[in-house]
Amino acid sequence: MARRLLKATGRPYPxxxxxxxxxxxxxxxxxxxxxxxxxxxxxFDTTEEELxxxxxxxxxxxxxxxGAGSEGxxxxxxxxxxxxxxxxxxxxxxxxMAAVLGEAAGEAMExxxxxxxxxxxxxxxxxxxxxxxxxxRSYTSEPPAExxxxxxxxxxxxxxxxxxxxxxxxxxxxxxxAAWLSELLAWLAHDLGxxxxxxxxxxxxxxxxxQAGHDELCAWAADALASIATYTDRPDHAVAAAxxxxxxxxxxxxxx
Numbered sequence: 001m002a003r004r005l006l007k008a009t010g011r012p013y014p015x016x017x018x019x020x021x022x023x024x025x026x027x028x029x030x031x032x033x034x035x036x037x038x039x040x041x042x043x044f045d046t047t048e049e050e051l052x053x054x055x056x057x058x059x060x061x062x063x064x065x066x067g068a069g070s071e072g073x074x075x076x077x078x079x080x081x082x083x084x085x086x087x088x089x090x091x092x093x094x095x096x097m098a099a100v101l102g103e104a105a106g107e108a109m110e111x112x113x114x115x116x117x118x119x120x121x122x123x124x125x126x127x128x129x130x131x132x133x134x135x136x137r138s139y140t141s142e143p144p145a146e147x148x149x150x151x152x153x154x155x156x157x158x159x160x161x162x163x164x165x166x167x168x169x170x171x172x173x174x175x176x177x178a179a180w181l182s183e184l185l186a187w188l189a190h191d192l193g194x195x196x197x198x199x200x201x202x203x204x205x206x207x208x209x210x211q212a213g214h215d216e217l218c219a220w221a222a223d224a225l226a227s228i229a230t231y232t233d234r235p236d237h238a239v240a241a242a243x244x245x246x247x248x249x250x251x252x253x254x255x256x
Contacts, residue, residue, distance in 0.1 A: 037052055
């Protein structure tokens with residue numbers, strides 16, 4: 001689907017793996033694909049209205065909101081009873097407990113503040129997407145040594161961001177970028193005739209992809225490990241890496 005959407009827009013970016021993550025978020029309902037509705041319509045050979053029009057009215061408007069129906073009255077009564085119970089509980093809380101609860105409110109506010117604390121910065125992932133697209137394009141057209149230097153610099157920057165403060169969501173995405181860049185560096189090192197470095201980056205790619213729960217990237221990292229082992233005349237290692245990747249590859253993965 002990621003490839004179909006990119007083809008529909010004619011965009012060379014974002015990288016397919018990045019767009020796959022966005023599609024998964026759309027399918028889970030985490031956010032709406034505002035900038036991609038036209039591409040979806042083109043991919044399915046239909047119209048945006050047909051794909052994204054609101055669901056039909058099932059006659060549930062006003063249900064449970066205290067409307068004219070008996071259900072509404074029951075919910076409204078329940079809300080009143082809950083309010084009375086809460087008010088009674090507040091009236092019998094000892095003074096010491098009230099002080100503890102007041103401190104707890106401040107603690108909760110700090111928890112929330114730190115949950116969103118981050119040094120990643122606005123636009124970081126958009127910048128990584130643009131850089132990833134440029135590296136993708138240059139892989140087959142530029143000397144591998146030059147591409148390696150650029151990819152290595154971005155991999156080092158992602159490592160710095162991982163070590164700094166970031167949110168949980170940002171951390172997972174940074175791990176995915178780390179895995180993707182290391183997988184690319186593994187192939188570049190292999191092309192440059194340095195199997196030790198190639199294998200080290202492939203192992204790193206698999207580890208970060210595994211930590212992020214990204215099965216597709218795990219499969220690609222295992223593919224690199226198997227290929228490197230094959231070229232260095234280690235068939236047992238190649239078979240072990242291939243099996244490791246097959247267990248993580250999605251059913252529709254190209255490796256399958």
